[in-house]
Amino acid sequence: MFRLAVLLRNAAEPVVKVSTQDAIAILTINRPKQLNALNKEVSDTLIQELIKCDQNPALSVMIITGVDRAFVAGADIKSMLKLEGYTDALRHDDLSALRTGLPTIRKPIIAAVNGFVLGGGCELAMACDIIVASEKAKFGQPEVKLGILPGMGGTQRLPRVIGKAKAMEWCLTGWQYTAEEAERAGLVSRVVKHEELMPTALKIATTISQQSQITCRLIKQAINGSQETTLSMGLQYEADLFAATFATKDRKEGMSAFAEKRTPVFKNE
Numbered sequence: 001m002f003r004l005a006v007l008l009r010n011a012a013e014p015v016v017k018v019s020t021q022d023a024i025a026i027l028t029i030n031r032p033k034q035l036n037a038l039n040k041e042v043s044d045t046l047i048q049e050l051i052k053c054d055q056n057p058a059l060s061v062m063i064i065t066g067v068d069r070a071f072v073a074g075a076d077i078k079s080m081l082k083l084e085g086y087t088d089a090l091r092h093d094d095l096s097a098l099r100t101g102l103p104t105i106r107k108p109i110i111a112a113v114n115g116f117v118l119g120g121g122c123e124l125a126m127a128c129d130i131i132v133a134s135e136k137a138k139f140g141q142p143e144v145k146l147g148i149l150p151g152m153g154g155t156q157r158l159p160r161v162i163g164k165a166k167a168m169e170w171c172l173t174g175w176q177y178t179a180e181e182a183e184r185a186g187l188v189s190r191v192v193k194h195e196e197l198m199p200t201a202l203k204i205a206t207t208i209s210q211q212s213q214i215t216c217r218l219i220k221q222a223i224n225g226s227q228e229t230t231l232s233m234g235l236q237y238e239a240d241l242f243a244a245t246f247a248t249k250d251r252k253e254g255m256s257a258f259a260e261k262r263t264p265v266f267k268n269e
């Protein structure tokens with residue numbers, strides 16, 4: 001009976017709604033009663049949909065957002081409440097597919113942050129490539145208040161982005177921060193009026209989708225690589241990828257279009 005109820009609910013209302021607009025996929029996390037908290041179903045569905053988009057040659061960019069007043073208010077606390085002990089927590093690592101899958105996505109992902117972006121939500125946004133925030137967004141890593149620590153990258157990505165002192169304050173106090181504070185800290189690429197959130201995310205996505213997708217892939221690879229290597233190794237890696245673009249037809253097209261004073265037409269070749 002319970003299984004039937006779950007199936008019926010899923011048929012009517014997916015936990016991740018997917019729509020497309022030209023070469024852009026919009027993935028909307030849809031668990032409004034729980035402020036879009038990440039449980040296994042959301043986590044698995046989101047990563048499965050992202051992988052499908054990544055493999056679809058008709059798509060260039062993905063946007064992740066949330067319904068109503070949250071982007072994601074964290075991992076699902078009520079699902080975690082019943083876990084007993086270290087082994088149980090490891091065995092029921094509900095977010096593992098998302099945690100390990102996200103860094104393997106090659107196309108750019110924009111987090112369009114519409115409201116609460118807490119705990120695993122902030123970590124999900126940080127695992128995306130660009131964060132655009134509504135002025136209503138509230139950021140934070142409140143796990144400490146639950147007696148746990150961030151478990152999806154908060155203690156690792158946050159200090160790399162906003163620096164050690166701020167990351168310590170965020171994670172040790174569990175305070176919430178406004179979108180403006182997150183932007184000043186360097187976490188967010190821009191803050192916009194609430195109604196401008198999706199138009200802005202779509203404008204960024206559209207501009208990216210008009211570039212050579214091979215080049216965009218290499219840019220993402222190079223910038224992500226910079227977070228995990230020394231400067232000298234990173235500069236060498238960048239020089240190699242830079243030279244690699246000269247093997248593409250798109251590079252020839254981009255430079256020819258400049259010289260001929262016309263808009264380039266990239267064919268991702």
Ligand code: CAA
Nearest residue numbers: 033034035037073074075076077078119120142150151152
């Ligand atoms: N998990 C499960 N349910 C959640 C949730 C979460 N993370 N966040 C909110 N909800 C549920 C609430 O339980 C509530 O459900 P009921 O109506 O059934 O009681 C509903 O969403 C609405 O929430 P509130 O009534 O609390 O709404 P509010 O406006 O008063 O407060 C809030 C909003 C400040 C976001 C508050 O809900 C809150 O503090 N949520 C928890 C945030 C949090 O601690 N996140 C970290 C989770 S741990 C984690 O993410 C680990 C990790 O790193 C992977």
